[in-house]
Amino acid sequence: MASRTPAAPPRGHASVSPETKKPQQISVGGFRISTQKLPILKADPIDEMTKKLGIQVPEMIFGDNFVCIEHPPSGWGINFNAFDALDLVDKTGQSMLQVAYSKEWQQSREKTHDGIKEVVKPFDWSYSTDYKGTLSPNARPFEETTKPIPIELLKRPDPILFFDEVVLYEDELADNGIAMLSCKIRVMPERLLLLTRFFMRLDNVLIRLRDTRVYVDFEKKEVIREYQSKECEYEKVRQMLAGTRDDIPALMRDANRLSELLPVVDKKSECVTLDS
Amino acid sequence: MPGLPRTIDLDECIERLYRKELLAESVIEAICAKAKELLMKESNVVHIQAPVTVVGDIHGQFFDLLEIFRIGGFCPNTNYLFLGDYVDRGLFSVETITLLICLKLRYPQRVHLIRGNHESRGVTQSYGFYTECARKYGNANVWHYFTDMFDYLTLSVVINDEIFCVHGGLSPSIHSIDQIKILDRYREIPHEGPMADLVWSDPDPDRDEFSLSPRGAGYTFGAQVVRKFLEVNNMSHILRAHQLCNEGYQVLFDDRLSTVWSAPNYCYRCGNLASVLEVGDKMQRYFNIFDAAPENDVHRSEQQAQQNRDSQPTIDYFL
Numbered sequence: 287m288a289s290r291t292p293a294a295p296p297r298g299h300a301s302v303s304p305e306t307k308k309p310q311q312i313s314v315g316g317f318r319i320s321t322q323k324l325p326i327l328k329a330d331p332i333d334e335m336t337k338k339l340g341i342q343v344p345e346m347i348f349g350d351n352f353v354c355i356e357h358p359p360s361g362w363g364i365n366f367n368a369f370d371a372l373d374l375v376d377k378t379g380q381s382m383l384q385v386a387y388s389k390e391w392q393q394s395r396e397k398t399h400d401g402i403k404e405v406v407k408p409f410d411w412s413y414s415t416d417y418k419g420t421l422s423p424n425a426r427p428f429e430e431t432t433k434p435i436p437i438e439l440l441k442r443p444d445p446i447l448f449f450d451e452v453v454l455y456e457d458e459l460a461d462n463g464i465a466m467l468s469c470k471i472r473v474m475p476e477r478l479l480l481l482t483r484f485f486m487r488l489d490n491v492l493i494r495l496r497d498t499r500v501y502v503d504f505e506k507k508e509v510i511r512e513y514q515s516k517e518c519e520y521e522k523v524r525q526m527l528a529g530t531r532d533d534i535p536a537l538m539r540d541a542n543r544l545s546e547l548l549p550v551v552d553k554k555s556e557c558v559t560l561d562s
Numbered sequence: 563m564p565g566l567p568r569t570i571d572l573d574e575c576i577e578r579l580y581r582k583e584l585l586a587e588s589v590i591e592a593i594c595a596k597a598k599e600l601l602m603k604e605s606n607v608v609h610i611q612a613p614v615t616v617v618g619d620i621h622g623q624f625f626d627l628l629e630i631f632r633i634g635g636f637c638p639n640t641n642y643l644f645l646g647d648y649v650d651r652g653l654f655s656v657e658t659i660t661l662l663i664c665l666k667l668r669y670p671q672r673v674h675l676i677r678g679n680h681e682s683r684g685v686t687q688s689y690g691f692y693t694e695c696a697r698k699y700g701n702a703n704v705w706h707y708f709t710d711m712f713d714y715l716t717l718s719v720v721i722n723d724e725i726f727c728v729h730g731g732l733s734p735s736i737h738s739i740d741q742i743k744i745l746d747r748y749r750e751i752p753h754e755g756p757m758a759d760l761v762w763s764d765p766d767p768d769r770d771e772f773s774l775s776p777r778g779a780g781y782t783f784g785a786q787v788v789r790k791f792l793e794v795n796n797m798s799h800i801l802r803a804h805q806l807c808n809e810g811y812q813v814l815f816d817d818r819l820s821t822v823w824s825a826p827n828y829c830y831r832c833g834n835l836a837s838v839l840e841v842g843d844k845m846q847r848y849f850n851i852f853d854a855a856p857e858n859d860v861h862r863s864e865q866q867a868q869q870n871r872d873s874q875p876t877i878d879y880f881l
Contacts, residue, residue: 325833328808345806346832385777387753392779402734408776440881449877453831460762460777461685470880481880489688535688 309352312448312473315504316562317357319473321450324350335369341377341409344457344465351452353469353480355502356422360560363422364500364509366469366482368454371417379408385462386490412486413457413465416552418498418513419482428511428556435501435510440479448473463487464539478502485541490520493538495545507560516548523547572668579661582624582654587699590660594707597663600670601714606742608674608719614641615850616727616839618803618822619678622652622690626826626836627661629855634838638669643719645803645822646678646729646761649708650689651829653861656698659708677715678729678803679761682751713748717760720797721841727801732783732791733759734772739795753779764805765821767814788815799847801839810837811849820847827854 309322327335327349335343343349349368356363376382421427449472456466465486472479484496494517501510520538526547527534537543570589578585585593615634620627634640648662649655666673679685686692686709695705719727720739735756736742745757752758762780766773769784788800800819805812806828812821826836837849 326806326808329812332808346828379776382776385779388777388779390753402772402774402781411776437881441879443879446877446879460775460780461679461689462777472877472880479880533693536693 310448310450314447314473314475314478316359316507317355317478317502317504319448319471319478320352320354320356321452321469321471322350322352323450323452324348335372339369339372339377341372341375341407342411343372344413344455346453346456348453348455351454353450353452353471353482355478355480355500357507357560359562360426360507361422362425362509362558362560364419364425365422366417366419366452366454366480368467370420371415371454371467371484372413374415374417375413376410379410381410381414382408383410383412383488383491385459385488411457412459412488412494413455413467413484414486414494414496415467415484416496416513416515417467417482417484418511419500426558426560428509428558431510431555431557433510433555433557435479435499435512439477440501444474444476446472446474459488463489463491476504478504483541485544487538488520492520493518493523493544493548495541495548497545507562509558509560511556513552513554514550515552516545516550518548572664575664576661576668579657579664580628582657584656584698585660587704590704591707593660593663593667594711596667597711598714600667601675601711601716602748604716606717606745606747607739608716609723610641610643610674610719610721612722612841612845613843614643614674614721614841616643616645616801616822616841618645618824618837619647619806620644620652620658621647621680621825621828622649622655622658622694623825623828623858624652624654624657624661625855625857625861626824626852627658628857629826629852630824630838633850633852634840637665638672641672643674643721643727644676645727645801646676646715647680647803648675648678649691650680650686652690652825653694653830655691655694656704663711674719675715676719676727676729677712677717677747677751677761679751681709681712681715683709683712684750713750717745717747717757718742721801722845724797724845725799725801725841726791726795726797729761729802730759730804731763731765731800731802732787733763734781735759737791737794762804765802765814765819785815788818792818806832806834808832808834810835810851811839820849822849826852827858830858 309320311320327347332343335349352365352367354365452469454467459465467484469482480500482498486494496515499512527537570592648659666675692705696702733756764782766782766784770786771784772781803822805821807823810823822837822839824836824838828834835851837851840848840850
């Protein structure tokens, strides 16, 4: 049975009144699903988060947002939040990308400003993360599986009892593209699907997609988590699209279309069955 | 204005734009040509007098621009200085830049427009303005008129010889504002050099000097850089935009630098506040803070269709 807590999500207005702070919530088949959407963080929480993470946070940081799936009878739970996702970003600068015109820029400055050599705290400024969610303390861990998410069951037009889309962070890469981590969740009477997607397009350099899907079968109390990482050089993707008649710049912004084109570079499937 | 086709009445254009009506392609062409003539005569450093209300990034959020006029006063009753980034991201870049250019032509001494990093051919092709022009006019002509005109926008303004105003920030190539005056600005914003730095660089409150961005291009500037620049140029404050602040503004370096951000609920989903900075007769500074205009709600579905990440998302059977 589904029961829905009436909650007013923030309507996009900057001021947040107390009642809009309540998360949206639904309980179905022993599982509780909740989401929260608030404005980007203010300066003080940003400073605090920056200190804790040790890297500069993305320009649009929705630090209070989350998506959470819990199974109270077993104490199992998984949630997706910006802090934990950013904590997995490379902080050493080892996997650092460079913008397309970097060489040109470096060469021109060598003559004039040789004195300035210090790079501000090098880190992976593309905010690439392989975040697969945060398990609640003492939650039964996932185990590797070959069992796929049952796509056919998800294609059925079952009624959607709860739907939400939550952005965790976004950065415009100083107008060199986009990096964005966002979650989508839909809850049907017998199952749910959560997709957390990291999408990064560094113009003229690289396109990267990292999807984590969490599928829950309420009856079986079974959770399947699939992680898939795809990426491809920007120019190659552009060439793949060159034959189409569509607006290519628009396609290069469309993560769904790009997902069909990009080759898989990493993949992992896990499963856990919960106690009643 | 002499030189405009006789049929063009700026007051009428402004009235229509306040109602969010688009002007004809031929009118845009004439207005941009006229604007070039006017802007060409401006120095790279324009000196103006307070009182003036300073506006940061708008990014095509037209209803919020109208809200600024309602809050801060309409032209020419209030003098305005806009710090750039008029276009891209929002739904109404065309209406926004057309209105601002008409106001500049109508009240050239009371309205000043600085160039932001989005007033460029390169950036506007990726971030919405090009697509919006092509969609609203059926071809890219107006985009060409506007972006050609952008090459003439000034790079900086000084208020009462005291406050230095720029879109992004400082450059290691520029110590004195006289060095800005000699730049050849009538061109597309280059990827490197002082002109790029002025529209792109950001302050770093944790540093003293210039640092390199980890992206492999661009600088941040620190406390000593700001102090020295103000000292050398005998000024007291730097005023810039370019960076989103949830509170609508940010003051750094012991009150030596302010960021002003004027796009509330940025991209129709950030939920941030915005502000304009009112600089008074006696150079007192007051941040007038405001929220997203209620008219935005009328266009919520349009915004959703474009952004698709609003508070009330479109339900779909994603896989």
